[in-house]
Amino acid sequence: MHHTPNRALSIRLDRFATIYLNGSETALKMGSYDSPDYVFISHAHLDHICKQESQNVEAICSEETFILSTLRGFGIKRTESPFLLLDSGHILGSKSIVLEAGCEKILYTGDVNNSPLADMPKQCFPKVHTLIIESNYGRPNLVFPPRHELVKEVVDYVRENLKKSRPVVFMGYPLGKSQHVQMILDRFLPDVEKYVSPSIARYNDVYRLFSMMISEKKILCPQSQSFPRDSNWVLYYPNISGRNAFLQVIKKKYGAVLIWFSGRSLLKSYEEMLAVDRAFPLSDHADFHGLLKIVEETSPQKIFTVHGFSKEFSQELRNLGYEAYDLNSLRGRCIRLL
Ligand SMILES: [Zn+2]
Ligand SMILES: [Zn+2]
Numbered sequence: 575m576h577h578t579p580n581r582a583l584s585i586r587l588d589r590f591a592t593i594y595l596n597g598s599e600t601a602l603k604m605g606s607y608d609s610p611d612y613v614f615i616s617h618a619h620l621d622h623i624c625k626q627e628s629q630n631v632e633a634i635c636s637e638e639t640f641i642l643s644t645l646r647g648f649g650i651k652r653t654e655s656p657f658l659l660l661d662s663g664h665i666l667g668s669k670s671i672v673l674e675a676g677c678e679k680i681l682y683t684g685d686v687n688n689s690p691l692a693d694m695p696k697q698c699f700p701k702v703h704t705l706i707i708e709s710n711y712g713r714p715n716l717v718f719p720p721r722h723e724l725v726k727e728v729v730d731y732v733r734e735n736l737k738k739s740r741p742v743v744f745m746g747y748p749l750g751k752s753q754h755v756q757m758i759l760d761r762f763l764p765d766v767e768k769y770v771s772p773s774i775a776r777y778n779d780v781y782r783l784f785s786m787m788i789s790e791k792k793i794l795c796p797q798s799q800s801f802p803r804d805s806n807w808v809l810y811y812p813n814i815s816g817r818n819a820f821l822q823v824i825k826k827k828y829g830a831v832l833i834w835f836s837g838r839s840l841l842k843s844y845e846e847m848l849a850v851d852r853a854f855p856l857s858d859h860a861d862f863h864g865l866l867k868i869v870e871e872t873s874p875q876k877i878f879t880v881h882g883f884s885k886e887f888s889q890e891l892r893n894l895g896y897e898a899y900d901l902n903s904l905r906g907r908c909i910r911l912l
Contacts, residue, residue, distance in 0.1 A: 584610040585634070585657075585673065587682045587706065588622040590880045591901055593673060593911075600675040600912040602706075602878065604904045614657075615650070616684025617668035618642035618749060634659070638667020638784055642749065645776065663687040663696030664858050665750030666781055670699070678703040678912050681872055685710070685881070688864045689721065691856065692757035693786060698871070704911050705874035706901070710859045712879060712887025716840055718861045728833070728854055729762045732808070735831045736766060739805040743824065745850065746835040748773045748812040750858050753781045755835055756788050756810055758856075767807040769794035774810050796820045805829070816849030837861065869896070876911065878904075 582596040592610055594601045615623055615635040623643055632653040635643070640652045658672040664685040673680040679702040686708055690696045711717075718724070732742050744759070746752050752774045760768065770778065770791045778788045794801070794809050796819075805828055811821070816832045824830045832850040837857030839845075844853045860868065865887065869877065877898040879888040884900045891898035899909075 584608070584612075585671075586610040586613045586631070587671070588614065588616055588684065589624050591706070591878075593680065593682075595673060595675050599910065600678070600680075601908050601910050602704075602904075603906075603908045604901050605906065612653070614671050614682070615639055615643065616662065616670065616682070617665050618646060619665070619685065619747075620646070622684070623648050634671070636667040636669050638780070639669070641783070642667060642777070642780055645780065660697040660699065661695040663690035663694050665694070666753070666777075666784060666786065668694075672700065672702070675912055680704040680706070680911065681874075682706040683708055683868065685858070686860055686868065687858050688860050688867055691751075691754035691858055694754065694858075699868060700872070702872045702874050704876045704878070705869065705872050706878045706880060707865060707868060707887075708859070708881040709865060709879040709884045709887035710882035711837060711857070711861045712865055712883035712890065714862055714890065716837070716862045716883070718837060718840070718855050718857060724854060724856060725758060728759065728856070731833070731852060732759070732763070736763075736806060736808075739829070741802070741805050741807045741809065741824075741828050741830045743809045743811050743821065743830055743832045744835065745811050745813050745816075745832060746856075747858075749777045751835055751856075752810050752812070753778060753786070753788055754858065755856065757786070759808075760789055763808060765806075767792070767802065769802075769807060769809040771795050771809075771811050773812060802828070816851075 584592055584594050586592045592603045613631045613633050615633055618639045633650045634655040643650050659669040662668045662670045662684050664687050670683045681702040735742055744755055746755055768791045781788050834850040834853040835856045837855050839853035839855045877896050878901045880901040884902055888898040888900040
C-alpha cells in the first residue's frame, strides 16, 4: 500500500492530497507528487490555490472561484466538472466535491460552514463511504456562541461607541468575512456613513456580480484625498494588526474603535496580540459541533482530517468510535480507500 497505484484518473484536492480513482483501486495520497489530471479548487482563499498547478492542469471550481482567483492573479484553466459539486457555505463560490468510485462515494468538504453567515448558500451532504473534512475548529472547546446573541452583542457595542462619537473599524479577511459582516451589520446602521478599503471594494463587486446584496460604499484608505469630517461612520478594513500606521492615525484622529472578526478569537489574549479593542468569534467555518454534525450527516466508514486542528479532531473522532486519520500524519504514504 506504499506505492502509487496504476491510475485511471487523479484529482488534487486543493493543495492537500491527491485521490486516485481507478476501477480496481482507489487511493489517497497526502501532498503533491505527480502531475494530476485535475485540480479541485474548493474556493479562492490563497492557501487553497497553487500557482503552478492552476496554470497547467485542468481546474475544477465554481465560476465564482474562477473569477475571484483570476482577480487574485491566478491564471486558471477551468473545466466543466465531471463530479458533483455542493455549496459549502464558506465564501462566495465555495464548493465541496463528491467523487464516485464504483458505487462508493468520497466527499471532500473544503473549508465548510454548515451554519453560514449572511446569505451564503449551503447544501446537504449525502451519505458517503469516505469523508475528508477540514478541521479548523476541531477541538471540543472551539464552539461559537449562538449567532443571534453574538450579532446583538456586536451591534450593541458598535452603537454604544458611535453614541460616544467614536467611529468603528470592522476588521476581517477581505474576501468573504468582510462581505458577510457587511451583509449582517449594514442594516443595523441605517444613518451611519460606511466606508471600505479598496481590496474589500473589489471583492464586493464580485459578490454583487452574483446577486449578493452589498451596498455601495465610499473608499477610505491611506491614499484617500478627503477624510470624514465627523465621527458618525464605520469602516470595513482587512485583518491586519491594529498597530498598522493608518489604523493608528485613525485611532488618534477620531478615537476610532477597532473590532476584529475571527473564530480564532475564542483563543485567549487575541485582542492584546492584535492590538484591537474587541474581537468577536464570527466565523466562516463550522465550529466543533458543526464538524461533528457533518460527520453524522455523512455517516462515513473512514474519515480523514485536514487543515487546522486535524490531529486533535481525528483523535476526538477515534474516541467516538470512528476510523479516523490525520491526513498530515500520512504524508508520503498512499492509503487504499476501497
Ligand atoms: Zn477559506
Ligand atoms: Zn482554508
